[in-house]
Amino acid sequence: MPEDVLPSEPPKWRERRISPLTRKILAVNLLAPVLLVLGALYLDTYEQGLLRSELESLRAQGEMVAAAVAESAVSGDAWSGRATLGGRSPPALERGHGYRLLPEQARHMVRRLSAHAGRRVRLFDERGELLADSRYMFVSGGMVEVSDLPPPRLYPAADRLLREFNDRLVRLLGRVSEAELAIPPYAETPLDPLDAYDELGVALRFGETTEAVRRGEHGKILGVAVPVQYYKQVVGAVLINDSTDSVDANVFQVRKAILRLFLSTLGVTILLSWYQAGTIIHPVRRLARAAILVQGGRGGRTRIPDLSRRDDEIGDLSVALGQMTESLWDRIEATERFAADVAHEIKNPLTSMRSAVETVSRIEDADNRRRLLAIIAEDVQRIDRLISDVADMSRVDAELMKATAVPLNLAAMLSALIEVETLSGDAEGVRLSLQVQEDEGLWVLGAEGRLVQVFRNLIRNAVSFSPPDGAIVVRVRAAETLQGPVVVVEIDDEGPGIPEGKEEAIFDRFYSERPAGEKFGTHSGLGLAISRQIVQGLGGRIGAVNRRDVEEPDTPGARFVLTLPRLLPPYPY
Numbered sequence: 001m002p003e004d005v006l007p008s009e010p011p012k013w014r015e016r017r018i019s020p021l022t023r024k025i026l027a028v029n030l031l032a033p034v035l036l037v038l039g040a041l042y043l044d045t046y047e048q049g050l051l052r053s054e055l056e057s058l059r060a061q062g063e064m065v066a067a068a069v070a071e072s073a074v075s076g077d078a079w080s081g082r083a084t085l086g087g088r089s090p091p092a093l094e095r096g097h098g099y100r101l102l103p104e105q106a107r108h109m110v111r112r113l114s115a116h117a118g119r120r121v122r123l124f125d126e127r128g129e130l131l132a133d134s135r136y137m138f139v140s141g142g143m144v145e146v147s148d149l150p151p152p153r154l155y156p157a158a159d160r161l162l163r164e165f166n167d168r169l170v171r172l173l174g175r176v177s178e179a180e181l182a183i184p185p186y187a188e189t190p191l192d193p194l195d196a197y198d199e200l201g202v203a204l205r206f207g208e209t210t211e212a213v214r215r216g217e218h219g220k221i222l223g224v225a226v227p228v229q230y231y232k233q234v235v236g237a238v239l240i241n242d243s244t245d246s247v248d249a250n251v252f253q254v255r256k257a258i259l260r261l262f263l264s265t266l267g268v269t270i271l272l273s274w275y276q277a278g279t280i281i282h283p284v285r286r287l288a289r290a291a292i293l294v295q296g297g298r299g300g301r302t303r304i305p306d307l308s309r310r311d312d313e314i315g316d317l318s319v320a321l322g323q324m325t326e327s328l329w330d331r332i333e334a335t336e337r338f339a340a341d342v343a344h345e346i347k348n349p350l351t352s353m354r355s356a357v358e359t360v361s362r363i364e365d366a367d368n369r370r371r372l373l374a375i376i377a378e379d380v381q382r383i384d385r386l387i388s389d390v391a392d393m394s395r396v397d398a399e400l401m402k403a404t405a406v407p408l409n410l411a412a413m414l415s416a417l418i419e420v421e422t423l424s425g426d427a428e429g430v431r432l433s434l435q436v437q438e439d440e441g442l443w444v445l446g447a448e449g450r451l452v453q454v455f456r457n458l459i460r461n462a463v464s465f466s467p468p469d470g471a472i473v474v475r476v477r478a479a480e481t482l483q484g485p486v487v488v489v490e491i492d493d494e495g496p497g498i499p500e501g502k503e504e505a506i507f508d509r510f511y512s513e514r515p516a517g518e519k520f521g522t523h524s525g526l527g528l529a530i531s532r533q534i535v536q537g538l539g540g541r542i543g544a545v546n547r548r549d550v551e552e553p554d555t556p557g558a559r560f561v562l563t564l565p566r567l568l569p570p571y572p573y
Contacts, residue, residue, distance in 0.1 A: 019362065022277035029273045033265050036079040046254065050247040054222055054353055055211050058119065062226035062240040065113045067467040071240065073105035074230045099230045101125050107132040122230070126235055127203060128194045186214035186221040193239075199225035220244040283314050284309050287321055294325055301329050341509050342390055349379035349386075389526040405445040405538075407567055410435045410487055411476050413448070417455055418474065421463075425510075430466045432459070437477035442487050443567040446538045454531045454542075458491050458560050463496030465558070477568060485566040486540075494557040497546040505531045506544060540564035555562070 076099055108122050114121040114134030123132040147428060187196045194201045199210035203225035212223045221243055228236040266407045287304050293302045304325050307318035353376050360372040411434075418434050436442070462472045475490045509529045535542040542562045547555040 021273070022281060023449045024275045025280075026270065026273045029269050029276075030266070033262060033269060047247065047251050049242065050215070050250055051220075051222070053248055054242065054244070055213075055224060057519075058224040058240050058242060059209060059211065059226070061119065061240050062121075062224045065110065065123075066226040066228045068113060069109050069123060069160055069236070070230050073102045074103050074108050074228075074235055075100050099233050099235050101228065101236045103131050110134055110238075119240055122239045122241075124204070124237050124239065128192075128200065128204060130193065131236065172258055183215045183220070184215055191448070197223065197225065197239060197287060200237055200239055203227040203239075204234060207232075207234045214234060216243065218243075219248060246395045250257050261273060280314065281493065283310070283318070287314075287318060290325075291321065294328070321455060324327045338509060342386075345386055348385060349382045353379045386526075392526075392530060405447065407443050408446055408448055408451065409443055409453075410489065410564075413451065414455060414474055414476060416490070417459070421456075421459055424459065427463050427472070429468050429470075430463050431469070431471045433471065433473050434437070435473060435475040438474075441474055441569055442478060444487050444538075444564040445567055446564065448536045451538070454534050454562070455489075455529045457531045458562070462480060462491055462493035462495070462558075462560070466493045467495065470494040479563075481563075483565075485568060486563045487566045489562045489564075491560045491562075492547060492557055497548065497556060497558050498544055503544050503546075507542070529547070535562060535564070538564060 102125070110123050110132035113376075119134075121132075122130060125131050170307055177375040194204070197212070199212040202208055202210040204227065207227045207229060209224065214221045214223065221241055221320045223239060223241045226238045227234045228238060228473070287307075290302060290304045291557075294304075302325070304318060304322040306322060308315045310318075316321050356372045356376045356379075360369055360376075363369050363372065415434055418432045422432055441473065459474070466472060471494055473490075473492045475488075475492075477488050479486050479488050485545070507528045509526055509554060532542050540563050542560070544560045547557045547559050550559065
């Protein structure tokens with residue numbers, strides 16, 4: 001079956017068109033550019049700078065028109081009449097001068113200068129009455145409006161969409177602006193220009209150039225009032241106005257460039273995010289499907305896809321899951337073999353017991369009956385010992401997983417153990433000795449009770465194979481390996497050694513290669529298997545060789561070698 005096909009795939013996987021992880025990656029990757037473009041599109045500082053530049057330009061053009069009118073359209077005749085300005089006499093009358101504007105010359109000058117300015121220019125006399133307007137031609141009987149038609153706005157579809165988005169954004173950003181609401185409205189044909197245009201009144205009364213910004217129907221209207229002075233007498237004022245269309249156009253062009261860049265970035269970001277999500281989600285789904293197949297246990301040994309070539313965390317995950325799965329399958333197969341071995345080992349004494357029980361009822365001879373009952377008792381003891389060792393072996397892994405590893409000094413532990421074995425008489429007739437490498441820290445992390453069990457098994461195994469008055473030497477030393485610093489423990493005996501080719505088989509469960517003359521059934525064959533299980537659970541290794549293979553050819557006996565990861569200083573004394 002292909003590894004990507006899962007018969008019992010969870011329904012929720014099939015329902016998801018877009019993975020939640022993909023959505024999260026897209027959201028995270030798009031958050032920064034979206035916030036950046038929203039901030040950039042606001043452009044408030046840039047717009048204010050353009051408005052300030054536009055007002056400066058209006059001021060310069062207004063001053064130019066005012067200076068030209070003052071030079072060419074002012075009469076030196078005394079002013080007659082009782083004209084007033086806001087309830088007061090004109091400043092010129094108060095100072096006793098009689099300069100005034102000449103309407104025809106002023107209109108001609110305004111019309112000529114405004115043609116080059118491209119803005120609306122109006123000229124008012126000192127009383128606030130309109131004398132000239134670049135938008136109108138003064139003819140007999142009234143005024144005729146003259147204005148250029150705006151060029152046709154033919155925008156591409158993309159520009160229209162961008163403009164619509166820009167207008168909505170401007171409305172959204174300016175909807176709650178109090179400063180925007182505080183701007184006075186613009187009146188096109190006011191009855192009283194001095195009240196409608198404050199800047200005009202300031203220019204006529206105080207002779208100061210004043211700026212103003214007002215709200216029009218389609219945007220803002222900029223205005224600058226410049227006094228027309230002749231020998232420091234204010235004889236009128238020039239009011240020059242312009243819309244903010246050019247400013248809005250410049251801001252829009254910047255926004256359009258930002259939006260185009262943003263859309264390009266957005267597309268690239270989405271594609272890269274989609275690719276990034278695919279490189280994560282697809283292998284994760286493959287690993288999840290394989291894990292579910294392992295969980296179901298159908299189809300035999302299922303392997304996790306090997307993604308180690310990715311050289312990233314997902315590759316590391318696949319390797320870890322693969323190793324975990326292989327370890328799980330090995331454990332399952334070992335459990336199956338163990339159960340079969342246990343059943344086989346228990347079946348032998350049970351068969352012997354059944355035969356003895358069936359025979360004992362038919363035998364009348366007392367001696368034969370006693371021998372059969374002794375066989376039954378021995379088989380019961382054998383089964384009891386076997387069950388005890390099997391139970392102990394089953395508890396080893398669980399205890400090692402739950403137990404807290406503590407620092408242990410192997411030299412001190414082995415010294416105490418050898419002393420106990422010697423005093424207890426279990427090693428009677430055998431000489432036990434300990435050799436410790438000096439000036440080296442021989443500390444390891446482990447479970448003390450289980451390590452004592454391992455060394456006791458190895459020492460008693462060496463005792464059982466040693467000849468009378470034989471010597472058993474236990475050596476402890478530090479060493480360096482490719483895996484790091486270790487503590488090495490070697491146990492040498494002078495027995496017959498290990499049968500050729502059985503150096504690994506002696507650690508198998510229920511393997512029994514006992515000394516000649518030893519009573520059958522005394523050992524279950526699980527001691528060395530339990531020892532290896534404990535040592536491997538602590539991250540170490542255990543093995544055995546014949547001493548003749550590593551020393552002199554005629555050297556008798558076997559050597560068991562145990563290595564454990566060494567605990568480096570400082571030591572917890």
